[in-house]
Amino acid sequence: MSGKRSGLSRRSFLATGGAIGGAALAGCLTGGGSGEETVKLGIIEDRSGNFALNGTPKYNASMLAIEELNEEGGILGNEIETFAPDPQSDNQRYQQLTRQAINEENVDALWAGYSSATRETIRPIIDQNEQLYFYTTQYEGGVCDSYTFCMGATARQQLGSVLPYMVENFGTDIYTIAADYNFGQLSADWVRVLADENDANVIGEEFIPLSVTDFGSTINNIQDADPDFVMALLVGANHTSFWNQRTSAGLDVPMGTSTVMAQGYQHKRLDPPAMANVYGGFNYMEEIPTDRNQEFVSRYYEKFPDAAYINEEAVNNYFSIKMYARAAEAVGSTNQADIIEELEKGMDVSAPEGDISLQGPVHHMTHNMRVFRCDEDHTITVEDEQQISEQFLSETVGCNLRENEETTQYVPADYYEEADATQE
Amino acid sequence: MNALNLLFQFADNFAFVVLAAVGLAVIFGMMGVINLGHGEFIMIGAYGTTLSANAGAPLPVAMAIGVLVTAVMGLILERTIIHRLYDRLFDSMVATWALGLILTQGMRILFGNSIPQVSTPLGNIAYGEFSYSTYRVLLLPVALLVLGGLYVLFTRTEFGIRARATIQDPDTARALGVDTDRMYTATFVIGSALAGLTGALYAPTLTVVPGMGSSFLVEAFVAVVVGGPSVLLGTTLSGGLLGTIDAVFTNLFGTFYGQIAMLLTAIVVIRVLSDGLTGLVETVRNRVEGE
Numbered sequence: 001m002s003g004k005r006s007g008l009s010r011r012s013f014l015a016t017g018g019a020i021g022g023a024a025l026a027g028c029l030t031g032g033g034s035g036e037e038t039v040k041l042g043i044i045e046d047r048s049g050n051f052a053l054n055g056t057p058k059y060n061a062s063m064l065a066i067e068e069l070n071e072e073g074g075i076l077g078n079e080i081e082t083f084a085p086d087p088q089s090d091n092q093r094y095q096q097l098t099r100q101a102i103n104e105e106n107v108d109a110l111w112a113g114y115s116s117a118t119r120e121t122i123r124p125i126i127d128q129n130e131q132l133y134f135y136t137t138q139y140e141g142g143v144c145d146s147y148t149f150c151m152g153a154t155a156r157q158q159l160g161s162v163l164p165y166m167v168e169n170f171g172t173d174i175y176t177i178a179a180d181y182n183f184g185q186l187s188a189d190w191v192r193v194l195a196d197e198n199d200a201n202v203i204g205e206e207f208i209p210l211s212v213t214d215f216g217s218t219i220n221n222i223q224d225a226d227p228d229f230v231m232a233l234l235v236g237a238n239h240t241s242f243w244n245q246r247t248s249a250g251l252d253v254p255m256g257t258s259t260v261m262a263q264g265y266q267h268k269r270l271d272p273p274a275m276a277n278v279y280g281g282f283n284y285m286e287e288i289p290t291d292r293n294q295e296f297v298s299r300y301y302e303k304f305p306d307a308a309y310i311n312e313e314a315v316n317n318y319f320s321i322k323m324y325a326r327a328a329e330a331v332g333s334t335n336q337a338d339i340i341e342e343l344e345k346g347m348d349v350s351a352p353e354g355d356i357s358l359q360g361p362v363h364h365m366t367h368n369m370r371v372f373r374c375d376e377d378h379t380i381t382v383e384d385e386q387q388i389s390e391q392f393l394s395e396t397v398g399c400n401l402r403e404n405e406e407t408t409q410y411v412p413a414d415y416y417e418e419a420d421a422t423q424e
Numbered sequence: 425m426n427a428l429n430l431l432f433q434f435a436d437n438f439a440f441v442v443l444a445a446v447g448l449a450v451i452f453g454m455m456g457v458i459n460l461g462h463g464e465f466i467m468i469g470a471y472g473t474t475l476s477a478n479a480g481a482p483l484p485v486a487m488a489i490g491v492l493v494t495a496v497m498g499l500i501l502e503r504t505i506i507h508r509l510y511d512r513l514f515d516s517m518v519a520t521w522a523l524g525l526i527l528t529q530g531m532r533i534l535f536g537n538s539i540p541q542v543s544t545p546l547g548n549i550a551y552g553e554f555s556y557s558t559y560r561v562l563l564l565p566v567a568l569l570v571l572g573g574l575y576v577l578f579t580r581t582e583f584g585i586r587a588r589a590t591i592q593d594p595d596t597a598r599a600l601g602v603d604t605d606r607m608y609t610a611t612f613v614i615g616s617a618l619a620g621l622t623g624a625l626y627a628p629t630l631t632v633v634p635g636m637g638s639s640f641l642v643e644a645f646v647a648v649v650v651g652g653p654s655v656l657l658g659t660t661l662s663g664g665l666l667g668t669i670d671a672v673f674t675n676l677f678g679t680f681y682g683q684i685a686m687l688l689t690a691i692v693v694i695r696v697l698s699d700g701l702t703g704l705v706e707t708v709r710n711r712v713e714g715e
Contacts, residue, residue, distance in 0.1 A: 048529060050635055053537035180680055206678050213630050213639045216436045216560060217674040217682070220429045223554045238639055240631040248544035248557040248629070269631075271543035308536060 042107035049089025061314035136316035140186035158258035162281030171228025364390035438667030439563035445647035447619035453655030461524035463637025469623025490624035498616020652700020
């Protein structure tokens, strides 16, 4: 009895989905006028599994942006619909849901994925289908892709804000510990490039598998090398154990990071003083004291009173959804090729972190980067602030997506001798 | 290479392998049930400890609560689910794996993606330019105490003799008046309590999140497989072997090679010694006695 009923409802659900899909497709083909199109955004962010801690704020902030847009009349006079399943931190599920979002749900734009591994898993599907895609995590950089817009700060932007600050304040001997996968390896390459540009030296490096929870030997190795500061590019729940262990072992050398606190809010979760004297280069932490940010923070917690933190990626989802809406209004349709062309002209964006801008030819953002310091009570203060543009693709590689169609990820080792670890 | 560094790292690694494996080893060795939810039992112990400590309990009391909560959970699960799965090896693996998934997601739903963490007590031991967390080093004597306690329990008490009789020949044990059902329940509860103890001990030094159980699983299974059929001796020997190899390789070449060396050791031991380290001990002893 109940089985029969659910079968019926599923069929009618499919029929509705098909009708919506058909309408969206018709809209795309005719490039129709305002008030007649359906706008559907795909929001595929982890709410369970390994990355739930980082993905949940991304999902929340996306829903907040969409709710605010809908209150103001939606996009092109239409209420925004969402396709927002939980990918469960599983890359195979990401592939399946990405295909579903594109082929069955006909989403007009897609926000998906936390880790670089996830992005690289779904990017071929996105490129094959010429799907407009926003990747919002801070990442290693170098993705020059006609259909992908990278909204997070790149390693060169994040490290480029904190590393010069560390060199200036603590000295020139750097020890890098980094997560052992594509993001960590490439970020460590960037530490070497930036060290060279700032007349500093990387005196030691250790790559740590994501499964490692025991840092006794790593701490001893750092003590042995005796650096002026450590660059800690650690990722994930297992690596979070490093902070308690380093504090308990009495390792008090200052540490810079591009990964900790702004994503996994370790300063809120760990007992002080675990994160004392950690300096991060980020485009966002919820503690930014500006009025604009504090208003955003109170709107967020009004909608999600039980939420734990607003991380860097959440804010990137938030402003990029608003940015997409403005591009669609400017074009007058949800035609993806037209919107990409519009975005490639560049755009000034008013974001919670400050006034920033889209660098159209490379599909990346010029971010308002700050150096945040965590003290022994886990209070966050802003130590430094500057606008930093994406430089690797725009200046070093010479990527220009307005002129050339591309789907490449460039790596620093092909352009900088210091980044090529095999030459040492 | 600094000798004290190596010694402390060995202590740390030995304790981790032994404590990760001991609950699994008792349940597998005594009952033949492979508990794939073992890591999640450890996670429950860590949650019990951290939540009690956050509620104001002193750390030792919080740890006792963590152990108790896991033991009670083990009791309930044994009575409702596990006792149907004795002598059904593959069924028990699937069922306990599912239990692990339910526990992970259940804790996520109940307490969120993260809870406030407890900091590591007892400070550090400083020597020259180096220092090591006192708490992590003290886990070695704790691991040895646990092994010693289990040895006494299973060889020197009436309960131990009944439990071992139940394992070796349940029919004869029943004929002699041993309540074998109760023995199985008690053994499973002891295994659960040991997992809870591991969680309690590591709660102040690892990140307590719903998925933390998986970080114990590799060491636990490798230790049990390398150890072989004799539970206590096997866990001790594999803790010693794997702890040494991990400490030496990590110290010389970094954590990445430490992990590789440990897995290679497991492969070699499984290939060369199909009955694990205790199988080797048995063979040597038989040969010596035969001469």
